[in-house]
Amino acid sequence: MATSILSDANRRLERALKYVTISDDASERLRYPKASLIVSIPVRMDNGTLRVFQGYRVRYDDTRGPTKGGIRFHPDVTLDEVQSLAFWMTFKCAALNLPLGGAKGGVTVNPKELSKFELERLSRGYIDAIADFIGPDVDVPAPDVYTNPMIMGWMMDQYSIICRKLSPAVITGKPLSMGGSQGRDTATGTGAFYVLQAMMAKFGQVPQTTTVAVQGFGNAGSVIARLLFDAGYKVVAVSDSQGGVYSPSGLDIPSIQQFKTSTRSLKAVYCEGTVCNIVDDYTLVTNEELLALDVDILIPAAMENQITVENASAVQARYIFEVANGPITSEADRLLEARDIYVFPDILVNAGGVTVSYFEWVQNRSGLYWTVEDVNARLKTMMVTEAERIWAIAQELAIPPRTAAYVHALERLGDALNAKGTRDYYVGGL
Ligand code: GLU
Numbered sequence: 001m002a003t004s005i006l007s008d009a010n011r012r013l014e015r016a017l018k019y020v021t022i023s024d025d026a027s028e029r030l031r032y033p034k035a036s037l038i039v040s041i042p043v044r045m046d047n048g049t050l051r052v053f054q055g056y057r058v059r060y061d062d063t064r065g066p067t068k069g070g071i072r073f074h075p076d077v078t079l080d081e082v083q084s085l086a087f088w089m090t091f092k093c094a095a096l097n098l099p100l101g102g103a104k105g106g107v108t109v110n111p112k113e114l115s116k117f118e119l120e121r122l123s124r125g126y127i128d129a130i131a132d133f134i135g136p137d138v139d140v141p142a143p144d145v146y147t148n149p150m151i152m153g154w155m156m157d158q159y160s161i162i163c164r165k166l167s168p169a170v171i172t173g174k175p176l177s178m179g180g181s182q183g184r185d186t187a188t189g190t191g192a193f194y195v196l197q198a199m200m201a202k203f204g205q206v207p208q209t210t211t212v213a214v215q216g217f218g219n220a221g222s223v224i225a226r227l228l229f230d231a232g233y234k235v236v237a238v239s240d241s242q243g244g245v246y247s248p249s250g251l252d253i254p255s256i257q258q259f260k261t262s263t264r265s266l267k268a269v270y271c272e273g274t275v276c277n278i279v280d281d282y283t284l285v286t287n288e289e290l291l292a293l294d295v296d297i298l299i300p301a302a303m304e305n306q307i308t309v310e311n312a313s314a315v316q317a318r319y320i321f322e323v324a325n326g327p328i329t330s331e332a333d334r335l336l337e338a339r340d341i342y343v344f345p346d347i348l349v350n351a352g353g354v355t356v357s358y359f360e361w362v363q364n365r366s367g368l369y370w371t372v373e374d375v376n377a378r379l380k381t382m383m384v385t386e387a388e389r390i391w392a393i394a395q396e397l398a399i400p401p402r403t404a405a406y407v408h409a410l411e412r413l414g415d416a417l418n419a420k421g422t423r424d425y426y427v428g429g430l
Pocket residue numbers: 068069070071140141142143144145172173325350351353354355357358
């Protein structure tokens with residue numbers, strides 16, 4: 001039987017607990033999601049039939065503030081996956097010191113098979129089903145895999161209709177015209193880039209001699225690939241769900257981005273059309289082959305469970321930056337660690353998305369909107385500050401960056417949980 005993703009995620013917690021002194025009450029509380037909602041969403045399809053989709057929303061822990069996390073539309077969405085993603089959000093928000101807890105939502109659907117009208121009805125139907133479970137002071141959704149600003153806009157509108165008042169702070173990642181924040185669309189990739197630069201400086205690794213492979217060319221992968229290219233790194237491979245391209249001399253990321261936007265498939269970029277002429281020595285690679293390329297930096301920016309015990313020994317990169325959530329299983333972690341491969345974890349590396357979501361929520365509540373320069377400057381300060389703290393913990397305790405990130409988050413979560421009262425208050429007497 002396949003291991004549950006949540007129990008695998010919990011292994012990271014157990015490992016980190018060895019390095020922190022938090023009360024048993026706090027650690028026990030963090031092992032379980034606070035509340036999980038399963039809903040069915042009836043949607044009238046364009047041909048007149050009715051289809052019922054399965055949806056979920058999980059609030060993992062709200063000790064540090066309202067829960068926060070995206071909504072995923074994907075055929076593989078299950079309750080177990082959503083619970084794990086909500087677990088990661090809890091630690092991610094704490095690692096970045098955001099006054100927020102962790103949550104996640106999802107609908108089991110292949111959105112590519114729906115018309116835009118069907119997608120709108122599904123998005124509004126999902127909010128109808130979960131409206132009592134969310135709210136600006138309770139739980140604040142956002143985009144995740146295969147959801148986008150347009151969908152967030154429909155969802156905010158639907159929630160506002162239900163509540164009979166405009167409620168922009170109920171959801172983040174909205175279009176700018178509906179109260180979205182400058183810089184939110186590029187925040188995950190940009191935040192990851194700031195962390196990568198800060199960490200590469202520790203190893204004296206300079207862009208010009210550093211090769212990078214990026215798995216996934218969506219909202220996060222394409223942005224970090226572009227920033228790395230602009231900073232002078234040699235991005236030698238990129239992929240999407242159809243497969244990827246590899247060119248040892250480096251890829252021209254801006255033209256790939258342009259072609260991908262018009263053709264929607266990387267393979268089309270390289271096999272049909274003029275980009276084939278720009279790069280002469282390219283090869284098509286599968287996603288599996290991309291993970292095993294001989295590069296300095298590997299960036300999984302697609303889905304979870306990409307590097308497992310099956311393929312971890314094939315990884316040749318020296319540094320891995322997890323832009324996706326959960327791309328490496330805990331067993332694979334051990335194998336990579338034994339080979340001295342540095343893994344910078346998702347709960348730090350991809351936290352730029354939720355950090356700018358937090359900024360959006362603050363702007364919606366205050367009514368004062370920031371410039372993109374303000375957003376990126378604050379994002380950089382927060383990402384680099386927390387990355388440096390995590391790096392210092394890793395050095396001090398001689399533990400991998402992932403465990404250090406959990407230790408860092410756990411200290412904050414433990415303090416907040418303890419402040420609510422623990423066994424010691426009662427047993428010791430006041
Ligand atoms: N889905 C993103 C994540 O996994 C962003 C969540 C948010 O902005 O609340 O971090």
